[in-house]
Amino acid sequence: MVETVERLIRSTQELLWERGYVGTSPKAIQRAADAGQGSMYHHFAGKAELAKAAIERSGAELRAAADVQLGGDGTAGERIAGYLEREREVLKGCQVGRLTADPDVIADPDLRAPVAETFAWLRGRLAEVVAEGKRTGEYPQTLDPERTAATIAAVLQGGYVLARAAGSTEPFELAVQGLIDLLPEATK
């Protein structure tokens, strides 16, 4: 049996993903976690503290998932393409990126910190892979790893936005393929 604390965190992750921080009430969390009022407030001081735990968990999951492709086998280009093209729940959006739209998350340093750290890590990890591609001669020496990394991360985050706007995964896929077209290809 999963512990109450664990169920509370997981339910909060799910609700933050779907409805954001402002749109998620303690009552909804309790219902989803099948936990009582008293139980929730016994384990967490309030909504913010629980959200912090949930956001940290989501950030860790995002990093782990990204590292599957980025730290895998293959050339830099293959790993980046693999990361870009991996299966995603596009219409749900990014569980971490989504929180940047939430004014109360951005305003509270405790809540924004795990979001900031997650994307700082992702950009750093992508930059490493790009730099590696430069070392192996796959990418031209003129390519800037930090810039390119930010562009790659932005295409994914923006792809989610365009897909949700359209109610279709198509714009996401177009944006990703457009980026892959633009990235330098190793001369065969």
Add this chain to the structure above:
Amino acid sequence: MVETVERLIRSTQELLWERGYVGTSPKAIQRAADAGQGSMYHHFAGKAELAKAAIERSGAELRAAADVQLGGDGTAGERIAGYLEREREVLKGCQVGRLTADPDVIADPDLRAPVAETFAWLRGRLAEVVAEGKRTGEYPQTLDPERTAATIAAVLQGGYVLARAAGSTEPFELAVQGLIDLLPEATK
């Protein structure tokens, strides 16, 4: 003197931008617009109807602003770079893109429609400029206008996400410059 209806719409635009649909209450709108309860409900059936008017207005503003650069003078590359690099309130995010994080906006066809139309228009407009660049020989014939347009729009939307996460405009600027680096340059 600006009319009440106008003040209500403008205040709603501003609040939707800052706090989203879920985070914006009728009371907050009335306060911002300096309009009474009765006044607001006299002009609009409720929060959703007012939000629809505000979102349509914001969409129109986004289109007009984009067309300043995209429909201006210069080569395709210059106009796209001009659009990407124009002055923006990066840390506030995109007033239209922001709404895609709002579950109630995405769930209501009346509210999602203006968001969908705005980005469909933007991608189409960008694709036209890319196609024009192909015709003039500035861009290679292999470049896909729809994909490239989606990538450009995504970099901006994702750039906002990364910037708000970081609490700094830097990731936005890196992502934009990274994209400009990747876009084909006319052979001099």
Add this chain to the structure above:
DNA sequence: GTCTATACTATGATAGAC
């Protein structure tokens, strides 16, 4: 650790007077 009771505010709206 969990439950129920209680509290106080905000939300989103309607009704009827002016």
Add this chain to the structure above:
DNA sequence: GTCTATCATAGTATAGAC
């Protein structure tokens, strides 16, 4: 067109019993 009641529900907790 605008104002002031009024209302039912939800949000976000705290207190104290079990």
